[in-house]
């Protein structure tokens with residue numbers, strides 16, 4: 001059976017997942033693809049491991065933009081597909097391989113049949129961390145080619161192929177990473193009184209942190225504090241003097257984010273006093289919420305229902321994070337979920353999105369850009 005060309009692209013990209021700002025092979029693959037397109041129809045610029053593509057329009061009044069992320073996740077793939085990751089310990093488990101294949105499909109379609117407005121397509125590194133959107137947004141390369149409106153999608157495991165889901169206003173949460181180091185005194189397992197055991201301090205802290213959302217945040221204002229990794233100790237008969245707790249905070253308002261951080265500082269101070277240890281907090285990468293432009297989103301949802309060949313599902317906010325929010329803070333636009341109907345969700349080692357969603361998305365987005373490109377600007 002003949003594979004759809006951009007499904008084949010996705011499979012090739014799926015094999016080479018790389019961490020944020022190390023997307024070297026990925027960038028080379030994308031550049032290679034772009035170099036095979038007619039060079040008089042396309043301008044290609046690199047920014048770190050990312051790429052900015054500009055395709056001039058037929059009768060441009062403004063610049064429309066599309067954004068894809070690029071990076072993979074540090075996890076071992078557990079699917080049995082024959083195109084699984086060849087990079088041990090790394091996997092495209094958040095669909096960025098799908099996003100890139102779709103973005104290339106859009107570039108290919110618009111190069112061969114231009115839209116009225118100019119189109120800029122961003123391949124943005126490091127969405128999973130430390131965050132490529134903000135530095136890309138602030139770069140000279142981006143400022144030179146900056147779009148007037150910007151759109152993106154994210155694969156949505158919960159929705160069937162042929163559907164999209166989005167909403168005007170907040171779609172994704174504010175995020176902050178969280179790293180807490182505790183330092184006590186290590187020692188012999190038989191001499192607890194001469195050491196300062198960080199297993200106990202870290203366990204207490206982990207439990208206390210889980211009281212913040214339930215006791216300090218307004219129940220009508222969602223928040224999450226997840227610890228995804230706790231590292232303590234080296235073997236069973238050594239009392240460990242060091243512990244590291246790693247997690248993420250999600251909120252739907254900046255006020256709640258500040259409140260959660262304030263409570264974390266207080267609880268960590270309490271652990272320092274109570275367990276006579278030293279503690280250090282690092283907030284890592286912080287992403288602002290993805291807030292869809294209301295008018296453009298509403299218009300898109302109505303258009304997609306009418307003409308896009310997909311079913312549009314109005315959805316609730318998600319507590320996932322996306323540094324695309326930084327772009328939307330400056331540039332009107334929106335993001336939507338693309339139904340890919342998978343049993344295993346994002347960040348799962350068996351994530352296996354339905355690839356028929358790729359041609360569906362290319363058709364939908366290209367048609368929308370064509371339509372939007374022929375419409376007057378907002379306001």
Ligand SMILES: CC(=O)N[C@@H](CCC[C@H](N)C(=O)O)C(=O)O
Nearest residue numbers: 128129175176177248320321322
């Ligand atoms: C869509 C998605 O899964 N995004 C990631 C973004 C990560 C943000 C940051 N590195 C963090 O962990 O807080 C997510 O986990 O939601």
